[in-house]
Amino acid sequence: MHKLSNKKRIGIFLLLGVAIYFLSGAVDELRVYQGASVAVFVVGISSIILLTGYSGQVSLGQGALLGVGGYAAALLRIHYNAPIWICFSVAIIAAAIAGALLGLAAARLSGPYLAGTTLALAVGLPSIANQFGFLGGEQGLLFDVGFPPLSLGKDFTQYKWFFWIASLATLLAIFWLQNVMRSRYGRSWKAVRGNDVAAELAGINLTRNKTLAFTLSAGLAGLSGALLAMTIGTVSPSAFPLSLSFSLLTGAVLSGVTTLGGVIIGAVTLVAIPEIAGAVASRLGSSEAVTNNLPGLLVSALLILTVLFVPNGPVEQLRIRREHRVKQ
Amino acid sequence: MIQFINTVLIGLTSGAIYSLMAMAIVLVWRSTRVINFAQAGLALASAYIGYQVVQSINNYWVALIVAMFAGAGLSALIEIAFMRILLKHTSSGPIASVAPIIATLGLLGIIKASIAMIWGGQDVVVKPPLSNIGFSIGTHTLVFSPMKLAIVISVAILVIAFSLIFQKTNIGLALRASAYAPEIARLAGVKVDLVRTLGWALSGAAGAVAGLLLTSNGNGSFSPESMEFSLLLISGFIAAVIGGLESLVGAVIGALVLGLVTSFVLMYISGSLFFIAPFVVLLLVLFIRPQGIIGSKAGRRA
Numbered sequence: 001m002h003k004l005s006n007k008k009r010i011g012i013f014l015l016l017g018v019a020i021y022f023l024s025g026a027v028d029e030l031r032v033y034q035g036a037s038v039a040v041f042v043v044g045i046s047s048i049i050l051l052t053g054y055s056g057q058v059s060l061g062q063g064a065l066l067g068v069g070g071y072a073a074a075l076l077r078i079h080y081n082a083p084i085w086i087c088f089s090v091a092i093i094a095a096a097i098a099g100a101l102l103g104l105a106a107a108r109l110s111g112p113y114l115a116g117t118t119l120a121l122a123v124g125l126p127s128i129a130n131q132f133g134f135l136g137g138e139q140g141l142l143f144d145v146g147f148p149p150l151s152l153g154k155d156f157t158q159y160k161w162f163f164w165i166a167s168l169a170t171l172l173a174i175f176w177l178q179n180v181m182r183s184r185y186g187r188s189w190k191a192v193r194g195n196d197v198a199a200e201l202a203g204i205n206l207t208r209n210k211t212l213a214f215t216l217s218a219g220l221a222g223l224s225g226a227l228l229a230m231t232i233g234t235v236s237p238s239a240f241p242l243s244l245s246f247s248l249l250t251g252a253v254l255s256g257v258t259t260l261g262g263v264i265i266g267a268v269t270l271v272a273i274p275e276i277a278g279a280v281a282s283r284l285g286s287s288e289a290v291t292n293n294l295p296g297l298l299v300s301a302l303l304i305l306t307v308l309f310v311p312n313g314p315v316e317q318l319r320i321r322r323e324h325r326v327k328q
Numbered sequence: 329m330i331q332f333i334n335t336v337l338i339g340l341t342s343g344a345i346y347s348l349m350a351m352a353i354v355l356v357w358r359s360t361r362v363i364n365f366a367q368a369g370l371a372l373a374s375a376y377i378g379y380q381v382v383q384s385i386n387n388y389w390v391a392l393i394v395a396m397f398a399g400a401g402l403s404a405l406i407e408i409a410f411m412r413i414l415l416k417h418t419s420s421g422p423i424a425s426v427a428p429i430i431a432t433l434g435l436l437g438i439i440k441a442s443i444a445m446i447w448g449g450q451d452v453v454v455k456p457p458l459s460n461i462g463f464s465i466g467t468h469t470l471v472f473s474p475m476k477l478a479i480v481i482s483v484a485i486l487v488i489a490f491s492l493i494f495q496k497t498n499i500g501l502a503l504r505a506s507a508y509a510p511e512i513a514r515l516a517g518v519k520v521d522l523v524r525t526l527g528w529a530l531s532g533a534a535g536a537v538a539g540l541l542l543t544s545n546g547n548g549s550f551s552p553e554s555m556e557f558s559l560l561l562i563s564g565f566i567a568a569v570i571g572g573l574e575s576l577v578g579a580v581i582g583a584l585v586l587g588l589v590t591s592f593v594l595m596y597i598s599g600s601l602f603f604i605a606p607f608v609v610l611l612l613v614l615f616i617r618p619q620g621i622i623g624s625k626a627g628r629r630a
Contacts, residue, residue: 052426056425056426058425058426058429060365060429060433105611105614105615108614108615109614111425111426111429112357112362112363112429113569113614115363115365115429116363116562116565116566116569116610117607117610117611117614119365119561119562119565120562120565120566120606120607120610121607123555123558123559123562123603123607124603124604124605124606124607125604125607126603127600127601127602127603127604128600128601128604130600131598131600131601242558246433246437249430249433250434253430257426289444289445289446289447289448289449290445292444292449293441293442293444293445293449294441294445296437296440296441296444297437297438297441297442297445299437300434300435300436300437300438300441301434301438303430303431303433303434303437304431304434304435304438307414307418307427307430307431307434308413308414308417308418308431311417311418311427
C-alpha cells in the first residue's frame with residue numbers, strides 16, 4: 001500500500017465525503033438505496049479482508065457476526081430507544097465480544113477446520129432467534145432509525161438518510177482500519193501471513209494476534225450488520241442467511257483479499273450483478289427460473305475466475321504489473 | 329422409555345445418512361487435502377437426478393443407483409476438469425491456503441444456480457418408496473418406519489462395499505498408498521492422478537446416495553434452497569472431524585455419535601437448538617480431542 005501522510009489521508013477522506021454528499025443529491029432514489037447497500041458491503045468485505053488477507057484466517061460465518069451486530073442494535077433501539085450512534089457502537093462491541101470468543105477457538109484451528117467451524121456457526125446461529133422469545137423468532141424485530149431530522153429540509157428522503165449514515169459510518173470505519181493496518185498490529189499480521197514461524201521467532205504472539213484480528217474483524221462485521229438492518233428496517237434469521245456470508249467472501253475475493261485498496265470493487269460488483277443479470281436476462285427473453293438464478297451463477301463464476309486468474313485481486317495485480325514495467 | 333428408544337432410533341437413522349457424507353468428505357480430503365464444500369451441491373444435484381428418474385420410470389431404487397453413478401461421474405469430472413487446474417494455478421502466494429476453500433464454494437454456487445435454472449426454484453417431491461408410519465410394538469408406535477429401516481440397510485450395504493473395496497482390492501491398496509505417501513506410491517508404479525480421480529468418484533457416489541436418502545428421511549420434498557443439504561454437509565464435516573478426518577471407520581463412528589447427540593437435543597431439550605447443536609459438538613471435539621476420536625495413527629490403516 002502506498003504511504004500517504006495522515007494529513008493527506010484525512011484530506012482525501014473529507015473529499016470523498018463531500019463527493020458522496022453531492023452524489024446523493026444528483027441521483028435517483030434507487031441509486032441512493034443501492035449506494036447505501038454498497039456502503040454496507042464495503043464494511044462487511046473489509047472485515048473479511050482484515051481477517052483473511054491480513055491474518056490468513058478464513059471465516060465462512062461472517063454473516064452470523066453481522067447478525068449479532070444487527071440484533072444488538074435493534075434490541076437497544078426497541079427497549080431503550082437509544083440514539084442511533086449508540087446503537088451502532090453497541091453493535092460493534094457486541095459483535096467484537098462474540099468475535100473474541102470465536103477467535104479464541106479459531107486461533108487453535110487452521111485452514112479447513114476453521115472454515116468448517118465458522119460455516120457451522122453461520123448455519124446454526126440464526127436459529128437461536130427461534131429459541132428465545134425476546135429475539136422475535138422467524139419474523140424478527142423492527143429496527144427503525146427514525147426519520148431524517150427536519151433541518152435537512154422537507155424533501156430529504158428516508159433512503160438518502162440511510163445513505164448518509166451508512167456512508168459516514170463506512171468512511172470512519174475504513175479510516176480507522178487503515179490506521180490499524182499501519183500500526184504495530186497490522187505489521188505483525190503481515191509478518192504472520194508471510195511466514196508464521198519466522199514471525200513467532202521474532203517475538204510475535206501468534207494466538208494473541210489471531211484472536212485480536214478476529215475481534216476487530218467481528219467489530220466491523222457488527223457495524224455492517226447494524227447498517228444492513230437499518231437499510232432493510234428489520235432483523236430476522238432470514239436477513240442473515242448463509243448466502244450472505246458467501247457473498248461477503250466473494251466480494252472480498254473480487255476486491256483482492258490482500259489489500260484494502262480494491263474494497264469498493266467487490267462491493268459495487270455485489271450490488272450491480274443482480275441488475276446486470278436482470279438486464280441480460282430480459283434482453284434474451286429468458287424464463288423466470290433463469291432470470292432469478294443468473295445473478296448467483298454470475299457471482300460464482302466470477303469468484304472462480306478471480307481465484308484462477310487474478311488470485312491477488314485486480315488492484316494488487318495492477319501494482320505488480322506496474323512494478324514489473326518499472327523494473328524493465 | 330419409549331421416547332428414549334425413539335430418540336436412539338432417530339439418531340441412528342440420521343447418523344447413517346451423515347456417515348455417507350462424512351465418508352465423502354474424508355475420501356476427498358485424503359486424496360487432495362481439500363474440504364469439498366461443493367459436496368452439498370452434489371448431494372442436491374443427485375436428489376434432482378433421482379427425482380428425474382423417478383418421474384420417468386417410477387422406480388425409487390433404480391433412481392438411487394442412477395443417482396449414485398451420476399454423483400460419481402460428476403465428482404470425477406469436477407476433479408479432472410477443475411480441481412487439477414486450480415490446485416496447479418494457486419499452489420503458491422498469499423491466497424494458496426484459502427483458494428481451494430473459496431473455489432469449492434464457487435462451485436457450490438454454480439451447481440445450485442444451475443439446478444434452480446433447470447428445475448425451477450419451487451419444491452419438488454420424490455415420494456419415499458416405503459411407508460413412513462412407524463412399526464408398532466404392542467400398543468406403542470415407534471417413529472422407526474420401514475423407510476428408515478431401508479435407509480439404514482442401504483447405508484450399511486454401501487459402507488460394507490466401501491470397506492471391502494478399501495481392504496480387499498488392489499484399487500483400495502492404491503487409494504490407501506496414494507493418500508499415505510503420494511511420492512512413494514508414484515515410485516512404486518501407482519498412477520496417483522488416476523487414483524485421486526477415483527477417490528473423488530467414490531466420494532461423489534457416497535454423497536449422492538446421502539442426498540437422495542436424506543429427502544426420503546423426511547416427507548420427500550426439497551428445493552434448491554433447502555437448508556437440509558447445508559446441514560448435511562456440515563454434519564458430514566463435523567462427523568469427519570470427530571473421526572479424525574483421515575479414517576473412514578472414524579467418519580462412520582463420528583456420524584453415529586453426532587446423529588445421536590443431535591437427536592437427544594431435538595427430543596429432550598428443544599427443536600430450535602437442533603441447528604446449533606452440531607456447532608457446539610464440533611467446538612467441544614476440537615478443544616478436547618483435536619486429533620479426533622480415532623486419532624491419526626488408526627487413520628492410516630482404514
